[in-house]
Amino acid sequence: xxxxxxTFLLVxxxxxxxxxxxxxSRASTTKDFYVAGAGVSPLANGMAxxxxxxxxxxxxxxxxxxxxMGYDGTVYLMGWTGGYVLLALCLAPYLRKFGAFTVPxxxxxxxxxxxxxxxxxxxxxxxxxTYVAGQMRGVGIVFGRFLEVDINTGVxxxxxxxxxxxxxxxxxxITYTQVAQYCVLxxxxxxxxxxxxxxxxxxxxxxxxxxxxxQGTGIALLERLxxxxxxxxFAAYTSGTKSTLDVFFITAALMVGTAGLPHVIxxxxxVPRVRDARLSVGYALIFIALLYTTAPAIAVFARTNLITSVxxxxxxxxxxxxxxxxxxxxxxxxxxxxxxxxxxxxxDSPITNELTVDRDIMVLANPEIAGLPDxxxxxxxxGGLAAALSTAAGLLLVVSSAVSHDLLKxxxxxxxxxxxxxxxxxIAAGVAVMVAGYFGINxxxxxxxxxxxxxxxxAASFFPVIIxxxxxxxxxxxxxxxxxxxxxxxxxxxxxxxxxxNPELNNADNWWFGISxxxxxxxxxxxxxxxxxxxxxxxxxxxVHVRVLVEGIRxxxxxxxxxxxSA
Amino acid sequence: xxxxxxxGDPEVAxxxxxxxxxxxxxxxxxxxxxxLVSFGFGILLAEPLNAFRVPGTGFPLGFWFxxxxxxxxxxxxxxxxxxxxxxxxREFGVDEGGTG
Numbered sequence: 001x002x003x004x005x006x007t008f009l010l011v012x013x014x015x016x017x018x019x020x021x022x023x024x025s026r027a028s029t030t031k032d033f034y035v036a037g038a039g040v041s042p043l044a045n046g047m048a049x050x051x052x053x054x055x056x057x058x059x060x061x062x063x064x065x066x067x068x069m070g071y072d073g074t075v076y077l078m079g080w081t082g083g084y085v086l087l088a089l090c091l092a093p094y095l096r097k098f099g100a101f102t103v104p105x106x107x108x109x110x111x112x113x114x115x116x117x118x119x120x121x122x123x124x125x126x127x128x129x130t131y132v133a134g135q136m137r138g139v140g141i142v143f144g145r146f147l148e149v150d151i152n153t154g155v156x157x158x159x160x161x162x163x164x165x166x167x168x169x170x171x172x173x174i175t176y177t178q179v180a181q182y183c184v185l186x187x188x189x190x191x192x193x194x195x196x197x198x199x200x201x202x203x204x205x206x207x208x209x210x211x212x213x214x215q216g217t218g219i220a221l222l223e224r225l226x227x228x229x230x231x232x233x234f235a236a237y238t239s240g241t242k243s244t245l246d247v248f249f250i251t252a253a254l255m256v257g258t259a260g261l262p263h264v265i266x267x268x269x270x271v272p273r274v275r276d277a278r279l280s281v282g283y284a285l286i287f288i289a290l291l292y293t294t295a296p297a298i299a300v301f302a303r304t305n306l307i308t309s310v311x312x313x314x315x316x317x318x319x320x321x322x323x324x325x326x327x328x329x330x331x332x333x334x335x336x337x338x339x340x341x342x343x344x345x346x347x348d349s350p351i352t353n354e355l356t357v358d359r360d361i362m363v364l365a366n367p368e369i370a371g372l373p374d375x376x377x378x379x380x381x382x383g384g385l386a387a388a389l390s391t392a393a394g395l396l397l398v399v400s401s402a403v404s405h406d407l408l409k410x411x412x413x414x415x416x417x418x419x420x421x422x423x424x425x426x427i428a429a430g431v432a433v434m435v436a437g438y439f440g441i442n443x444x445x446x447x448x449x450x451x452x453x454x455x456x457x458x459a460a461s462f463f464p465v466i467i468x469x470x471x472x473x474x475x476x477x478x479x480x481x482x483x484x485x486x487x488x489x490x491x492x493x494x495x496x497x498x499x500x501x502n503p504e505l506n507n508a509d510n511w512w513f514g515i516s517x518x519x520x521x522x523x524x525x526x527x528x529x530x531x532x533x534x535x536x537x538x539x540x541x542x543x544v545h546v547r548v549l550v551e552g553i554r555x556x557x558x559x560x561x562x563x564x565x566s567a
Numbered sequence: 568x569x570x571x572x573x574x575g576d577p578e579v580a581x582x583x584x585x586x587x588x589x590x591x592x593x594x595x596x597x598x599x600x601x602x603l604v605s606f607g608f609g610i611l612l613a614e615p616l617n618a619f620r621v622p623g624t625g626f627p628l629g630f631w632f633x634x635x636x637x638x639x640x641x642x643x644x645x646x647x648x649x650x651x652x653x654x655x656x657r658e659f660g661v662d663e664g665g666t667g
Contacts, residue, residue, distance in 0.1 A: 074633035085601045088645045211624035220625025238630040273663045282645040296634040557661040
């Protein structure tokens with residue numbers, strides 16, 4: 001069988017599985033639709049969280065980015081795992097005890113204010129759409145390359161699948177589909193990594209392999225790669241080029257953003273008890289760490305492979321994968337010096353670089369570069385789609401529940417019936433799928449980069465007000481509202497100014513204190529904390545029932561099922 | 568058993584305050600470790616630590632903490648917290664019952 005028939009077979013089989021699960025787990029009540037009836041086991045929820053969490057950015061882009069960034073790629077590795085410690089220790093158990101359906105639910109009730117609720121709804125929708133834009137682009141890339149259909153057709157197919165199980169099953173359908181998607185994506189990620197590790201380092205465990213010896217030359221792999229980098233004029237792989245301060249701020253923004261992302265937080269409303277919420281975060285991080293500790297190994301293997309297989313190779317002798325990726329426009333060779341050979345060099349080299357490689361293709365091209373069996377290539381395509389679809393579905397649910405639950409039920413139409421609310425949730429999910437599809441067809445930039453901005457926005461809006469809402473009874477609605485608005489506004493303004501309006505100014509000389517737009521969410525978060533705390537000090541204390549509510553969420557006993565809180 | 572902490576029973580309230588104090592202490596210690604391995608070893612001290620190797624491998628130490636070690640520590644921290652808190656919940660009688 002050819003690569004393409006393997007790909008068709010594996011993608012079709014995985015899609016059939018997702019649809020089967022969706023039909024089996026239809027939602028019949030709003031509680032099913034929003035929080036899967038709060039009856040998901042911590043292990044299943046951990047797996048679903050991992051799939052929900054690991055997006056097209058993690059699966060497709062991250063290892064590629066790291067292989068180009070070297071040490072600097074650390075920001076993604078620590079940034080996208082460290083937040084789970086914050087989530088387990090500072091947020092998940094308390095939010096589970098609070099036991100509502102959405103993040104704006106908590107903000108609205110804790111801050112006894114409809115204004116706070118609506119501000120939170122707007123932030124949730126804003127963050128989720130920024131994030132979902134990256135997912136649909138990932139779906140498009142996979143379809144475009146592996147199934148050789150038009151990228152737009154690929155996005156339509158992806159939309160149809162997500163529409164089916166998100167609209168039908170809500171959180172319940174999404175949760176069980178995500179469990180299946182996790183299995184597909186982690187298998188698809190580990191298989192090529194293990195192959196590569198055996199091939200290059202002679203060790204079946206990639207996490208150990210990339211610290212081992214190169215099979216060909218007998219020197220340590222990382223040392224060899226540093227040597228290759230130096231020879232070709234790139235910065236040393238294990239040191240990187242970003243300033244320490246910027247690495248610090250980006251890592252912090254991603255960590256805190258993780259703990260503030262609505263689609264991650266709501267996953268912990270779906271388990272039965274407070275202690276399940278704590279445990280479930282632990283399981284989720286194990287499942288995530290499996291991929292995240294493999295990614296830097298893949299990055300090193302891919303980088304070494306790419307350099308050794310293209311550098312100084314005559315263009316007429318390039319392997320088949322090279323030509324195929326050239327057709328997608330994601331790989332480009334320009335023979336500047338006319339010698340017919342590929343010069344792939346870094347910024348410190350005296351000669352001109354002739355090869356541009358889109359970072360997004362590294363994971364997808366890796367099995368072909370290493371000459372792995374055809375079925376592995378098809379498997380990677382199915383895994384990439386699983387990652388993109390599972391995250392997209394989780395985000396769409398946030399958008400739909402923000403509209404049907406927070407806006408309609410809790411704000412504008414409190415008398416809406418259960419049936420009406422469920423219908424509204426389904427319509428909102430359907431509309432959200434359409435909007436997400438639009439972003440997939442008109443994509444904004446690199447997947448991982450766009451996603452990184454969503455974290456900054458989440459860090460600057462939700463994290464401080466949720467933390468203070470739990471840990472400080474004195475925090476008032478005025479403080480929270482002003483804090484959220486200022487935090488999200490300055491972060492968005494900084495990102496828009498540098499990344500969208502003036503990309504030519506987007507470098508360390510112009511940034512405030514050398515902090516890049518990706519890391520600016522940390523500043524937004526600190527400003528949000530400061531404003532919320534100061535304003536709270538000068539505004540009237542929260543009413544007694546709110547202080548009782550806060551005392552209540554600090555004690556696990558009596559969590560019960562997720563329910564509506566009548567304020 | 569009904570558990571209404573704010574019905575005015577000062578003994579219950581004092582117990583809950585003590586429970587919360589202990590919880591904050593556990594959190595503080597674990598978050599200090601979290602900060603040390605990630606922002607400390609993995610970022611601020613990465614360059615000096617790179618002068619050393621993880622014994623028996625080719626990993627520079629700072630690089631290893633940044634791309635591997637910190638993640639393993641994160642997982643361990645969460646499970647330590649789960650254990651500590653399950654014990655604390657039982658000790659203060661605020662656990663949720665059931666098995667598992």
